[in-house]
Amino acid sequence: MKIIDKVFSEDKLSAKVLQATDDNFVIETGVFDDGNTCHLCVSCQIGCPISCQMCYNGINKNYHRNLNKQEILDEIENIIEEFKLLNKYDNLCCSFMGVGEPMLNYDNVLATIQKLAANCERIYFALATTLPHPDDIVKLTEDFNKVNQFKLTISLHAPNDIKRKKLISSHSSFVELRKAMNYYKKYSIHKAEFNYVLLKNFNDSDKDFYELLDFLEDDDRLKISCYNTIEGGIFEKSTEDRYLMLHRLLDERNIHNSKFESLGDKIDVGCGQMAAKKLIRR
Numbered sequence: 001m002k003i004i005d006k007v008f009s010e011d012k013l014s015a016k017v018l019q020a021t022d023d024n025f026v027i028e029t030g031v032f033d034d035g036n037t038c039h040l041c042v043s044c045q046i047g048c049p050i051s052c053q054m055c056y057n058g059i060n061k062n063y064h065r066n067l068n069k070q071e072i073l074d075e076i077e078n079i080i081e082e083f084k085l086l087n088k089y090d091n092l093c094c095s096f097m098g099v100g101e102p103m104l105n106y107d108n109v110l111a112t113i114q115k116l117a118a119n120c121e122r123i124y125f126a127l128a129t130t131l132p133h134p135d136d137i138v139k140l141t142e143d144f145n146k147v148n149q150f151k152l153t154i155s156l157h158a159p160n161d162i163k164r165k166k167l168i169s170s171h172s173s174f175v176e177l178r179k180a181m182n183y184y185k186k187y188s189i190h191k192a193e194f195n196y197v198l199l200k201n202f203n204d205s206d207k208d209f210y211e212l213l214d215f216l217e218d219d220d221r222l223k224i225s226c227y228n229t230i231e232g233g234i235f236e237k238s239t240e241d242r243y244l245m246l247h248r249l250l251d252e253r254n255i256h257n258s259k260f261e262s263l264g265d266k267i268d269v270g271c272g273q274m275a276a277k278k279l280i281r282r
């Protein structure tokens, strides 16, 4: 695995890094500066087999294969070395939120995290999944209770099963999502959150928000993500007043919520878009 290209935001706080595998596929990693912490948005597959309709990889059906453990380690370690991240930052967060569904490459993702966690206490980890099957979450909970710093994100993105099915092809039902989250909240030593990307006129009406609130429990945490429009996509970014409405409703219920704006906006590309355009073997 070697670095072949880097694109920086104007403020130089964000970058997307392209790396080529030994068999000449191209993968993409996001790097962004958050003060004392640097975040890596790590890819774990070449393309993605899940057809999320708000994602460039999902609509382009570009899955080729899993990255193996050594490739994921190289992806991360090459960037740590290239940007001298452990010299510049107090902490490094490796989030498996780049291209690919980590639960479909679980053993390699876990082995990578275990190795990095054993070598450096200043690296912590996050994993986002669209497929939180309750049986898999039991194993994940046990495995990650042995890792010092970890956060699980379950991608919700819709207020009900019907809308989620339109968005995510291989979807877990809301009953499974709730079961998975509640098991994790009960048995994990770490925090978990749902992620809800706001999509204009799809999941951002008052009715959507009240339905979402019916699903959420008081001790849930919700990350509200702003959408980056993608080339060829059917969705648009929701407006700030829709975000503020959801934020207010969640605050009124005392449900912990946070806003997330991806680095993609700053460097004018949606998640995985750069690599996807170069994905066919060079």
Ligand code: SF4
Binding pocket: 048, 049, 050, 051, 052, 055, 056, 057, 058, 059, 098, 099, 100, 101, 130, 272
């Ligand atoms: S959002 Fe994630 S899981 Fe869905 S298609 Fe894109 S990379 Fe795959």
